[in-house]
Amino acid sequence: MVHKFPVVDLPPNVTLRFLRSYLSSGQLERARDLFDRIPHPDLRSLTILISAFTKNNLPKESIRFYRTLRENKGLEPDRLVLLSVAKACANSSDLVEAKWVHEEAVKFGFSSDLLLGNALIDMYGKCGFHDGARRVFDDLPQKDVVSWTSLISACMSCRMPVEALQVFSDMLHLGVKPNSVTLSTVLRVCSESKALDVGRQIHCQALRRALEDDVYLGSGLVDVYASCSSIRQARIVFDTIPYKDTVSWIVMLAAYFVDGECEEALKLFELMRSGGVALISASWNCMISGLAQNGRPEEAFRMLGQMQQLGFKPNHITVVSALPACSYIESLRRGREIHGYIFRHRILEGMVPLTALVLMYAKCGDLDKAREAFNQMPRKDTVAWNTMILANSMHGCGEDALAVFHQMLECGVKPNSVTFTVVLTGCSHSQLVDVGKSIFNSMSTQHGLQPDADHYACMADVLCRAGHLEEAYGFIQSMPMQPTVGAWGALLASCRVYKNVDLAKIAAAHLFEIEPENPGNYVLLSNILVAAKLWDDASSIRMLMRDKMRDRGVTKVPGCSWVQIRNKVYTFVKGDDRNALRDEIYGFLKEIREKMRLEGYLPDTDYVLQDVDKEEKEELLCSHSEKLAVAFGILNLKGESVIRVFKNLRICGDCHSTIKFMAKIIGVQIIVRDNVRFHHFRYGSCSCRDLW
The missing domain is CATH 1.25.40 (Serine Threonine Protein Phosphatase 5, Tetratricopeptide repeat)
Incomplete structure (x- = not known):
């Protein structure tokens, strides 16, 4: 109970003494009550x-x-x-x-x-x-x-x-x-704007004025050199700081990770630990985040385990750093563990952890859980809404993406540039052409945003996926800026679906000029020419690709698929013979193929690019990595009702058709994520409606 002071005109020095006493002990209410009862404060x-x-x-x-x-x-x-x-x-x-x-x-x-x-x-x-x-x-x-x-x-x-x-x-x-505070402030500006020359001038000033021992200036200079990709100079400055605080070490660790030098970061972290530098949560968070962002998720999780073993309690930054690692290896199990930790320890003070949770579930193929996590958020900012729209879009749920977008507007949340990118992506995957046009036009007319090159590329994709190739080509030509890889790439990809060789050659020619080192463009055009039985033209493109790749030292990324069974990830490549269950996998595929034929399945041999006989083409189709991964998942169901398979390249048409039949015959849901979107196979159909 707050003590009620009588209304007394206390001497100012007595009032001050009482106030300071209450405030020093954290009794704000008592201090306020005392002040309110003084007639002449x-x-x-x-x-x-x-x-x-x-x-x-x-x-x-x-x-x-x-x-x-x-x-x-x-x-x-x-x-x-x-x-x-x-x-x-x-x-x-x-x-x-x-x-x-x-x-x-x-x-x-x-x-x-x-x-x-x-x-x-x-x-x-x-x-x-x-x-x-x-x-x-x-x-x-x-x-x-x-x-x-x-x-x-x-x-x-x-x-x-x-x-x-x-x-x-x-x-x-x-x-x-300028004093050291001024220089430190300007260094932050230099780091963000990559103004290396100004950073060097400040470095010279610091040396001339004997300020090189200032730990804040030193950390700022390390950050500037690192952000400008001068990592060696950053380390030289770091080594000259005589009294490094923990922040200085973290800045240098982050610099190595930004430059992709994970091994150097790990060495520095061990030096930090062995040198008696006081570790704080931010040190561990930097390591977890850096490893996750550099494609080393397993090491990120090991670092998280060490952090907890040494008595450090993960906070909301730790959670946000670890969740992308779950997404990288599509590990729902680990994601669910972090989800449980969030709610057990009530890490709910900000929207960032819950937004990261939504994105993790979406990228790991569990859209229902993503929606559940989103609906549990007490407050939602623009990033949270964008993430939920993106989640629906990447799973091909265009109508749901639009519903979330309209709900966002009804809640008075202002959309930004990213909002329209993800909404248009949803329209693209669901062939919502008229809606896509309306939303694209509303950017400038209703929301005061000028579409950029990415928005134009998304709109081109909306037209392309719906088969409006000529309209898309005209739209790309009329863009107010130079058309991007995204715009021409959308046209080329759709030319394969709709078998338009002429536009494919035009789109590919632009892509060869914009990104000559990308082998995927050559492969895609070659496949289109093969499907059109233009063998000589296809051979010429393949030879051109080999020449370009040899000259630039570029290698073609091999296709692979992976599936997680309990705590282990199993990876497959085309014609994979390494798995211990090889005979069972191929035996299952042979058996299921006969059942599929009775259901009306016909092999699509257009996806075999070798000029071999029909029977051999069918055998080659059986060895595609996504089929092997799905078959392995079915053989290891153990009561599960959902199989999640991930592929680094686009799923082929025959595999898409095969997995539809598999889902129907086995009676399970099969979710496949390729490099374009998620496909949800259930009851003999796919969420993409066979257009992707």
């Missing part, structure tokens, strides 16, 4: 109480408290009171209140005060309002290094790196000497 007490609310992560309460006193008691603030309120506005990023505090400063004659002016610049920067920060800066009759640093930081907060660097240049031109 002094400004020092008010400043202390406002600052206490802000420090305790209650900045909005600080602002409300000040407003109440201004409106009900006519309190006239001094500059320290306004300084405290400005900091509260900065912490809450409340632009409306920030503008009001600025008006208060002008009203009470503090517009020229340097200390308050610097705080207002910082406040506007954290509220994302560059014009306000610049206006306060320009109105200051005198400026110090803090003023310039605050403006640079404000430009950075407002994502204006060019302006930030210009402010720094103006500062130097006027003879204002």
